[in-house]
Structures are given as C-alpha cells and as structure tokens.
Amino acid sequence: MRWIAIFCASVVWLGLGVPLPAQAEDVDVALVMVSDVSRSIDDSEYKLEKDGYANAFANPQVISAIRGGPNGQIAVAYLEFAGNLEVHTVIDWTVIKDQGGADAFIRRLRAAPRSFSGRTSISAGIDRALELFAESAPTASRRVIDVCGDGTNNAGRDVSLARDDALKAGVTINGLAIINDHPVSWTYAHVQPPGGLPNYYRENVTGGPGSFVLEVHDFHTFGEAMTRKLIQEIASGRKAAETVMAR
Numbered sequence: 037m038r039w040i041a042i043f044c045a046s047v048v049w050l051g052l053g054v055p056l057p058a059q060a061e062d063v064d065v066a067l068v069m070v071s072d073v074s075r076s077i078d079d080s081e082y083k084l085e086k087d088g089y090a091n092a093f094a095n096p097q098v099i100s101a102i103r104g105g106p107n108g109q110i111a112v113a114y115l116e117f118a119g120n121l122e123v124h125t126v127i128d129w130t131v132i133k134d135q136g137g138a139d140a141f142i143r144r145l146r147a148a149p150r151s152f153s154g155r156t157s158i159s160a161g162i163d164r165a166l167e168l169f170a171e172s173a174p175t176a177s178r179r180v181i182d183v184c185g186d187g188t189n190n191a192g193r194d195v196s197l198a199r200d201d202a203l204k205a206g207v208t209i210n211g212l213a214i215i216n217d218h219p220v221s222w223t224y225a226h227v228q229p230p231g232g233l234p235n236y237y238r239e240n241v242t243g244g245p246g247s248f249v250l251e252v253h254d255f256h257t258f259g260e261a262m263t264r265k266l267i268q269e270i271a272s273g274r275k276a277a278e279t280v281m282a283r
Contacts, residue, residue: 063131064105065270066176067112068165072185074118074156076216076223081255082150085184085214088258089114090146093138095263101270102132109133110270111174114145117161118152120192125164126151129172156226157192158183158241162202162209169207179207180269183241184262186214187226187233196240208244211237212265215253246272 069089073082092098102110114127126148132138165181173179181202189195202209213234216227229236234251242249248268252261 061109061131062107062175062177063109063111064102064107064177065110066129066169066173066179067110067269068168068181069112069114070158070161070165070181070183071114071116072118072156072158072161072183072187072214073116073150073152074185074187075153076156076187076227079150084255085258086145088255088260088262090142091259092262092266093132093142093145094135096135098263098266098270099135099138101267102138103134105270106177111176112141113165113168115161115164115168116151117157117164118154120155120157120160122152122154122157123160123164124151125168129168129174131174155191156185156187156189158185158189159192159195159198162195162198162241166198166202166205166207169205178272179205181207181209182212182265182269183209183237184212184214186216187223188229188236189240190226199241199243203243206244208247209242210247210265210269211242211249212258212261213237213249213251214255214258215251217253 071085077085102108109131111129111131112127113125113129115123115125117123127141127144130141132141161183162181169179199209215233216223227233234249237249250261250265252258
C-alpha cells in the first residue's frame with residue numbers, strides 16, 4: 037500500500053508539472069541560491085535578476101551538466117534576503133534531473149513575488165542556507181551556497197563569521213558580484229567598497245574547495261553569468277574548476 041501511495045502521489049505531481057520535492061535520494065550537488073533583494077536593487081533590476089536565473093535553468097548546457105553527473109540530478113533551493121530579519125525561503129529543496137523539472141522550477145520562480153526591499157544582510161542569507169542544509173537537504177557529495185548581490189554586508193552579524201560557520205560545516209560558498217558602475221551618492225560606499233566588490237566577496241563571503249567569484253557589470257548579462265556559474269558548480273566535482281571571468 038505504501039508503494040501504491042507513493043506512485044499515485046508521483047503521478048499527481050508530474051501531472052501538475054511540479055518538480056518533485058527533495059527526498060532522501062542521492063544528488064550530485066545540493067545548491068542553495070541566496071539572492072540579494074535589498075533596496076539598492078530596484079524593481080527593474082530585480083526582474084532582470086529573476087529572468088537571469090530562469091534563463092540559466094532553461095539552458096540546455098546546464099541540463100547536460102546535471103545529467104552528466106554520477107547521480108544525474110541536483111537539489112536546488114532558492115531564498116531571498118534583505119535585512120537581518122528579512123530572509124525568505126522562496127522555493128524549498130527541489131530535485132532537478134531533466135528539462136521538465138527545470139521548467140517547473142522556473143515557473144515557480146517567476147510566479148513568486150519579491151520578498152523584501154531593505155538593508156543587506158548577507159550573513160543572514162548564509163545562516164538561513166545552513167539551516168536548510170541541516171533541516172531537510174538530500175544526501176549530496178557536495179553542498180554549495182551561491183550568493184548573489186550588489187553590495188556589502190551592512191546589517192546583522194559579521195558576514196565573515198557566517199562564512200566561517202559554513203566552511204566548518206563543509207559547505208562551499210561561491211559569489212556573483214553585481215557591479216553598480218553608476219551608484220547614487222548614498223549607496224556608493226555600499227556597492228563600491230575599497231578594492232572593489234569582487235575582492236570584498238573573496239575576502240569576506242566566499243570560501244571552501246574550488247570556490248570562486250564571478251563579476252557582472254550589467255543586469256542584462258546576469259543570465260549568461262549565472263549559466264556559466266551553474267555549469268561550473270555542477271561540474272566542479274568531476275573535473276578541476278576552471279577560472280571563470282564574466283565579461
């Protein structure tokens with residue numbers, strides 16, 4: 037009876053075009069995408085950011101990278117953060133193994149409204165991602181947090197402490213630094229810290245085996261950078277990570 041119930045539930049999920057929720061199955065990568073939705077990102081930039089995530093998961097090269105792994109599937113969760121108390125898990129752990137699963141994930145991503153528009157607590161985003169790993173993540177050979185943002189940590193605890201906790205737990209953190217080349221005066225120090233935002237991410241946010249930071253100067257090229265980032269994150273367990281520089 038138990039297997040009949042599982043089969044029926046699977047038919048319902050597939051019939052609705054919804055990706056199956058993550059269970060105790062093995063995946064090649066468990067990936068939490070941690071996305072900055074603070075007030076320095078306006079609504080048009082937020083839409084381009086969401087479109088970029090969607091375009092990346094729609095790319096056949098990403099699906100090919102997923103299917104090329106030992107288990108042929110990954111688990112993905114997506115959360116948005118702004119201030120210290122403004123962190124929301126938009127999509128919980130979801131297994132993606134083919135284009136159909138990716139398309140269903142994209143539909144859920146596009147349908148979700150913007151969560152917040154406050155300050156920037158990267159540390160809160162990392163902390164929540166670690167909680168997701170502890171609560172319900174499937175078994176994975178690699179666990180990765182993917183932080184995307186356009187500024188420094190200016191709320192909550194020191195981001196390097198959150199980074200260090202993730203590294204102690206065996207989680208790698210990668211970064212995608214969105215460069216604001218024309219900031220307004222009140223955000224200048226936040227989005228263009230001394231040494232540049234990519235260097236800030238390298239020194240304070242990212243870390244772990246094979247970790248890297250991508251840099252983009254235009255929200256319109258976000259999707260291309262995210263595609264390359266996903267391919268590297270998915271494939272890095274099967275070959276040495278390549279040096280990636282966003283144009």
